[in-house]
Amino acid sequence: MTAQKVIIIGTGPAGYTAAIYTSRANLNPVVIEGNQPGGQLTTTTEVENFPGFPDGIMGPELMDNMRKQAERFGATFVSGSVTSVDLNQRPFRVVMDDSKEYLTESIIISTGASAKMLGTPGEKEMVGRGVSTCATCDGFFFRGKSILVIGGGDSAMEEATFLTKFASEVTIVHRRNELRASKVMQERARQNPKIKWILNVTPVRVVSDASKVNGLVVKDNQSGEERTVSTDGIFVAIGHTPNTGFLGNQVEIDDRGYIVTKDQSTATSVEGVFACGDVVDSHYRQAITAAGSGCKAAMDVEKFLEGSMFHDWLLQTTT
Ligand code: NAP
DSSP: OOEEEEEEEOOSHHHHHHHHHHHHTTOOOEEEOBSSTTGGGGGOSEEOOSTTOTTOEEHHHHHHHHHHHHHHTTOEEEOBOEEEEEOSSSSEEEEETTSOEEEEEEEEEOOOEEEOOOOOTTTGGGBTTTEESOHHHHGGGGTTOEEEEEOSSHHHHHHHHHHTTTOSEEEEEOSSSSOOSOHHHHHHHHTOTTEEEEOSEEEEEEEEOSSOEEEEEEEETTTOOEEEEEOSEEEEOSOEEESOGGGTTOSOBOTTSOBOOOTTSOBOSSTTEEEOGGGTOSSOOOHHHHHHHHHHHHHHHHHHHHHSHHHHHHHHHHO
């Protein structure tokens, strides 16, 4: 089996940008699309804050454009997901869900992070129609409306505070009386006159008609009573899970499951394996920051291959 120069795993903005840069550098990347080709942005509607689109662009169209741009320079896309990798051998081995295998001199991991969902009835169906996991992406659409934010961590405090710029009222709904969020974030939220609180309740189901969310049924954890809280939108902010399961602990990850990269680079604990986008970033989580880090990963790979034995061999056989 011939080894690839680089395999990119995951196709959000980070993976596609890495594909554009590596294909343009004649590295002929093989890009594994994953379960959700195009990533999280394919589930959103209009993206208004990606530079270069003064009138906004639909999330799926933006991702499709990035894909076409990478194809134009020769990137090869493979549908399916990676189930495991072997990083103890060189070239590395990448195993797909259809049992197909690839060998590669380098890997860019851009598998992203999945927002955790409540799993309550009615929630999944209304994503993009009143249920969201990204205030920065969707807050603007709730100008003058009332919103619920679910969660008691820093994300919930941050999202709620941010959403008060648009919403008439934001209510934080949390399953305990105590918040997990840091003191400073809690205080900021508590001092915001637009933020209300419903504590010690469990979300039970989303109430909606065909086109929009109307409310959330919650159960009081003390009395067990259920009631419906009216709302125009529900922002679920209960954390993210980085998609690293297929790595099987071969790459260093931090205590929250994010891949650790070295200094300012995208290099991981394994030489020749690079990571970018939301799988390394618990903080910014924006399409544009992911795209930027995808560019960095491609440049890091290029440098790595320039210095690698594989590249020397390639030069000898092609000259
Ligand atoms: P988190 O700290 O894990 O908090 C998740 C919250 O969601 C918790 O309050 C949790 O409740 C609740 N929750 C989890 N599963 C739930 C479920 N099924 N139903 C209802 N509620 C549920 O996650 P995060 O807020 O996303 O923060 C992640 C990390 O990023 C943290 O380290 C945080 O400090 C950091 N962060 C920092 C900033 C900042 O500094 N600007 C902003 C955002 C995030 P319990 O408390 O009951 O477990």
